[in-house]
Amino acid sequence: MSLPLSRRNFLQTAGAGGITMWIPKQAHAAEESVIGMSKWDLDTPALCVDLDKLERNIATMRKKLAATGIASRPHAKTHKCPAIARLQLAGGSIGVCTAKVSEAEALFAGGIEPILMTTANVTPNKIRRAMKIRKANRQFIQAVDYPQNARDLSDAAKEAGVVADVVVDVAVGTRSGVPPDERALALAQLVDKLPNLKLRGMISYDGGAQHIKGFRKRLDESLKRYEPSMQTFEAMKRSGLNTEIFSGGGTGTYNIMTKVPGFTDLQVGSYIFMDCQYLEIGGEDNEQQYTDFEPSLTVMSTVLNAYFPKRLTTDAGAKALTLNKPGPIVIGENGFTYNAGSDEFGAIQYETANKEYKVGDRLELIVPHCDPAVNEYDQICGTRQDRVEVVWPISARGHSQ
Numbered sequence: 001m002s003l004p005l006s007r008r009n010f011l012q013t014a015g016a017g018g019i020t021m022w023i024p025k026q027a028h029a030a031e032e033s034v035i036g037m038s039k040w041d042l043d044t045p046a047l048c049v050d051l052d053k054l055e056r057n058i059a060t061m062r063k064k065l066a067a068t069g070i071a072s073r074p075h076a077k078t079h080k081c082p083a084i085a086r087l088q089l090a091g092g093s094i095g096v097c098t099a100k101v102s103e104a105e106a107l108f109a110g111g112i113e114p115i116l117m118t119t120a121n122v123t124p125n126k127i128r129r130a131m132k133i134r135k136a137n138r139q140f141i142q143a144v145d146y147p148q149n150a151r152d153l154s155d156a157a158k159e160a161g162v163v164a165d166v167v168v169d170v171a172v173g174t175r176s177g178v179p180p181d182e183r184a185l186a187l188a189q190l191v192d193k194l195p196n197l198k199l200r201g202m203i204s205y206d207g208g209a210q211h212i213k214g215f216r217k218r219l220d221e222s223l224k225r226y227e228p229s230m231q232t233f234e235a236m237k238r239s240g241l242n243t244e245i246f247s248g249g250g251t252g253t254y255n256i257m258t259k260v261p262g263f264t265d266l267q268v269g270s271y272i273f274m275d276c277q278y279l280e281i282g283g284e285d286n287e288q289q290y291t292d293f294e295p296s297l298t299v300m301s302t303v304l305n306a307y308f309p310k311r312l313t314t315d316a317g318a319k320a321l322t323l324n325k326p327g328p329i330v331i332g333e334n335g336f337t338y339n340a341g342s343d344e345f346g347a348i349q350y351e352t353a354n355k356e357y358k359v360g361d362r363l364e365l366i367v368p369h370c371d372p373a374v375n376e377y378d379q380i381c382g383t384r385q386d387r388v389e390v391v392w393p394i395s396a397r398g399h400s401q
């Protein structure tokens with residue numbers, strides 16, 4: 001059977017798992033054609049990042065950590081974009097994290113080497129994929145949280161002809177990781193003994209602590225919840241195990257984890273973009289709003305219907321924003337209630353507006369939660385003073401394996 005279109009119309013690129021992918025040259029040309037355009041003229045929904053704010057967020061993180069001796073190893077699950085990972089590394093980060101093996105593949109294909117995969121790979125094929133990355137990239141580190149998984153990883157590393165770098169994932173709560181008791185120490189000792197693994201230390205991330213509202217409450221509860229992880233770290237150290245990595249934390253606890261003895265690096269993700277969920281939690285200096293980092297990420301949207309009084313319909317619904325809680329923020333308006341519950345449409349209700357809206361008008365939105373929203377787009381437009389300066393492919397979008 002012949003191909004419907006000649007391959008001459010496609011560009012060849014490396015996809016997940018080393019699979020060759022073909023992207024249409026037209027799509028590539030379309031990316032280029034928006035350079036220099038105002039973000040207010042883009043076809044919508046369009047994902048944009050304000051480059052000045054993005055760069056300031058990276059610089060702010062560096063500045064705030066400078067005196068603490070703690071590094072950042074940002075989580076690339078937030079942006080899934082090698083170009084942004086490169087900016088973070090240039091801005092002082094010691095590496096990046098990924099949640100999925102396919103994200104690690106896409107980032108490595110995009111030239112990023114210091115990668116720590118924070119989720120364990122538990123199936124034979126994913127273990128092989130991880131070890132394939134490790135063989136090509138000496139700076140790849142993999143998390144484990146079960147003894148059998150460590151043995152499987154060691155066997156796969158042997159087959160690949162490498163000694164793989166490993167961190168033990170220690171649980172906070174019940175999501176993932178080995179419980180922070182004698183089982184964690186035993187796993188670290190096993191990793192240390194297995195012939196084709198090299199223990200690098202431990203990771204321990206508390207997903208439940210990041211969005212606790214009110215800085216004081218977040219501080220007290222995070223440190224209390226983290227106590228068993230600290231004890232596990234101490235036990236590993238006392239046993240003479242390698243503890244060069246003690247990593248965790250996120251945007252909500254970046255200035256709390258610095259109080260944990262022995263802690264080495266923060267897996268902060270959302271700080272580069274921010275979103276409605278994070279704006280709500282309040283910070284150390286501002287209990288009402290979390291203003292430590294600036295909301296750099298927005299979705300440009302268009303008004304599709306303005307017939308009905310005090311109602312607007314936009315083209316940004318669940319497929320453009322993914323989550324609807326807390327409601328997206330329309331920049332420049334205070335009294336808008338935005339419901340993004342419908343697949344294709346956003347529904348706005350208001351009592352008063354700062355202008356009279358008509359069909360075709362553009363709105364700029366802060367998204368409810370940045371990670372899943374970014375995962376909906378092929379590319380992100382980097383803007384400066386509203387002009388598109390660069391278009392970056394979000395290479396790992398949709399890479400959920």
Ligand SMILES: Cc1ncc(COP(=O)(O)O)c(C=O)c1O
Binds near residue numbers: 075078252269
């Ligand atoms: C393991 C791990 N580390 C770090 C982060 C980053 O968190 P945040 O986006 O809140 O900074 C996440 C986010 O879910 C995570 O799952």
